[in-house]
Amino acid sequence: MEKISRYLLVFIAILTLAIILPKLYWMAFEKPIRKPFILYSCINDDFMIHRISEKTWEDTKGQQYTREEYEQKLPMMFEKQLITAGSMPDSIKGIALDMRTISKAKSFFRLKANEIDAPFPELYPLFESQSGRAKLDLPDDFFRITWRIEFIDAATNKALEEKSQLFSAALFQKGFSFPAKAISGLATPRKSVDEGYLIIDSKDQLFHLKMIKEFPYVKQIDVPEGLKFRYISCVDFKNKDFYAYLFSDKNEIYILTQDDYQLIKWPVVGFDASNCDLKIFGDLFNYTVIIEAEDHIKAIALSPDYQVVNTYTETWKLKEEQTEGKIFASLFPAQVSMTSDNSKFIRFYFTFSEGFNWLIVNLLFVLLHLVLLFRQRANYRNHAADLAIIAASGIFGFVAVNFFPNKFFD
Amino acid sequence: MWKSIVYKEWLKIRWFLIGYTLLGILGIGYLFLTVKHGFAFSGGKNIWNSILFMGHQFFSPLKYVPLVGGLTIAIAQYFPETVNKRIKLTFHLPIGENKALLMMHAFGAVSLMLSFLLFIGMFTGFSLVYFPVQMVTDSIISILPWFFAGFAAYFLIALIVLEPEWKFRFCYSVVGGFFLTIYLNSPFTGAYGPANTGLFVLAAFLSIALLFSAYRFRKGEM
Incomplete structure (x- = not known):
């Protein structure tokens, strides 16, 4: 039992050190990459x-x-x-x-990879789209879409039955399949007009929902067969050319034109929503699409009718390819992080070091541990598991087994 | 025998446990008083909006409450055992040394758990008055790691206090201190969802950690 408790402690120490030591290393030695x-x-x-x-x-x-x-x-x-x-x-x-x-x-749009892999709210305010007021008012209720669309009054935390039934029926009549997979809209009164929400239902159908004079407006949008959207980002540009940028599961970028609901695919290649940031600058003559990846930046210029007129790519060394990165890969066999630049979720993000130089350092730590055991005149056989741990996890294991010594098990 | 051990542990921690629980109840009461005040003065829709879309975490004052609980109960329970090495008496009881220790430890952990369950129950109950279930679920996902950190802190303090050598107490404190930080990131509401199971398992791993330092304590005494 004591041995089990010690190995659990060694495991926790290795995990902790694999989080902390690489973090400290990069804090000390990382050089910023200045993207143009x-x-x-x-x-x-x-x-x-x-x-x-x-x-x-x-x-x-x-x-x-x-x-x-x-x-x-x-x-x-x-x-x-x-x-x-x-x-x-x-x-x-x-x-x-x-x-x-x-x-x-003029328009500017920015999307970071960590905005896509993130926890999303499950309640949204549905604004009155034609209130006749100069400014939008935040409504008193918020909606959620589960087995139906339900409006909850924020003051009382109670469902508004009549409104919920009215909107649920409207969605149902248009073929909406409950629940919703994704809800996208501009959930703020700080916008020029309200255009409601774009909603992906459980069958990957795309709908437009808004409220006009307290009644539902629902439009099912024609989506080519097989096209599934991974993320939708609604926009509020002055030219009112389109409602949203839509990102497919194949990393294609679409726009949804305003009023006539045409899905137009942009000829942009090289974007990966899981690890690239995207910037789109629009003006009278061009759209400049900037894809920022970890090791390169790609710029694509589009004409106003969305044809590619020019591209430019610039690359640089990944931090792993720079001297500090190579030293890192020799010192540490892996690193663990609880956070990621590409996600807002907390997870155990494991990254194994490139190459096998770390094996040499691991073996050096094994030798060092053997020397320590020799000086303690320990029985080597009792320490075989510790030596294996150090061989596999290097500096993390060496520190862990010495912080939680097993000399009493001889 | 187990009744005697439980009674001994109860005598050690009762006022700390009762005091901590009462303070926790008052803290949660105050938290929801601020929510009620916010609803009255800012309006429910603005409070909901700030939570859903502006990153406001109404539950953030609770962040270190479970950690403080874990530290308090562990110190109250194990520090007296190190004064004049009283823990040796426990090791001389006519039951297994590990069994006696685990009974002590289980009592402390269960006491802490009851206190935490009371807090979580109160938090959930009050939250459901003001917020829909989706918002409450996201809030609970966010506060759970803080409670796991409370248990982890309890287990780690037991490990550190029972360790006989200061040098290793320092080593355990370094590892333990850094380890606890993984429970205390400040992310978006609901962000801990994918990590909570793993964090729970890691805290559970620590539940028998004190057997290691207690073993060293016993061996050091022999």
Whole structure:
């Protein structure tokens, strides 16, 4: 029994050390990777790259620019600065420019991988879409979708039966299959208008739900067969071109156009929702799609009709490939973390070190432990399990078996 | 014999357990008084909205309550045993040494569990008055690791207090201190869902940890 308790303690110590020691190592030695800021220029039809830490501005051919020249190449991004400096062009590519048009076409969207793998709320406020008021009011009740849609009054925590039945019937009549797999919308009154929610039902059908004059508006959206959405992010852009960005389980990016409900697939490849961050800058002339992965950044410029006009990729060494990473992989056979950049969930995230250099260090620790045993004149056979633990877990096991010594078991 | 052991343990921890439980009850009462106040002054919909979409965790004042409970009960129960090495008397009882220790330990753990169950029951009951079951479930997922940390702290303190050598007490404290941090991350509500089973198992592993230091204590005395 004592032996079992000791091995459980050794296991817990190894786990704890595999969390703490790598964390301390990276806190001490990790070098930040400065990702460049990339935008597509409608002036010279090339990507403009701002390296923030180096304070350089260049294009993809290596041509260097001053900050002012750089801003002039991106008039849709820096329009206020250019107007202040008096260098804003009157028109570009035959299109007359005014602040209102520029502002209406501008959009920015950002999605981090950890927003997808995250706990989601199960209750949402359904706003009145046509209240006739200038500002939206947060409703008094929130809805959940289980075996039906149910509105719960927040003041009393009681279901609103009449409203629940009305909306449940409307969804049911449109072929909604309860419960919902995902509910996506802008659950805030701080938006220009309310467009309700996009909801994926239990059969992966896509629905649009909103409330108009206290009555349900439900629309089933045609989705190509076999297409399943993994994540939907609703947007509130000034141009009102589309309701949402939709991400399929095959990492395709779609938009859902406003009012006519057309699903349009963007020709964007290289995005992996499980480990990439995504930024999309929209303006009068282009959409710049930025995919940020751990070891590269990919920029894709799309025309206003969503065709690829240019791409640019830049890579860098993973931290594991840098000197600090190689030393890490020699010292530690693995690391465990309770958190991840790609998820908001707490889990035991195991990462095994690349290569087998750590085996050499592990064996050195085995030798060191043998020396300690020799000095203690211990019976080696009683320590075979400890030696095996050190051989497998290296520094973690060495510290663990010495913190919880088994000299009394001789 | 077990009745005598239970009585001895009860005498040691009763006022600490009762005091801690009463303070915990008052704490939970205060927590829901603030929720009630929030409902009255900000409106239920704004409270719900801040919890669902703005990351507000109304239960966050509870974070260290179970940890404090685990530390208190463990110190109350095991520290007196180290004064003049009184634990030796237990080892001379006409039952197995480990059996006697595990009975002591089980009594402390069950006492702590009853206290925790009372807190969780009160928390759930009051929460259901103000929030729908989905929000309550997410809240419970978030507070469970704190209660597991309370048990882990209880088991670890027993391990550390009974260890005869200061050098190893320090080693156990270092490992134990860092180990407890994995229960006390500050994530989004409901984020601990995938980890809770593993965290429970790890805390359960520690339940027999004191047998190791008690063994060393016994061997050190021989």
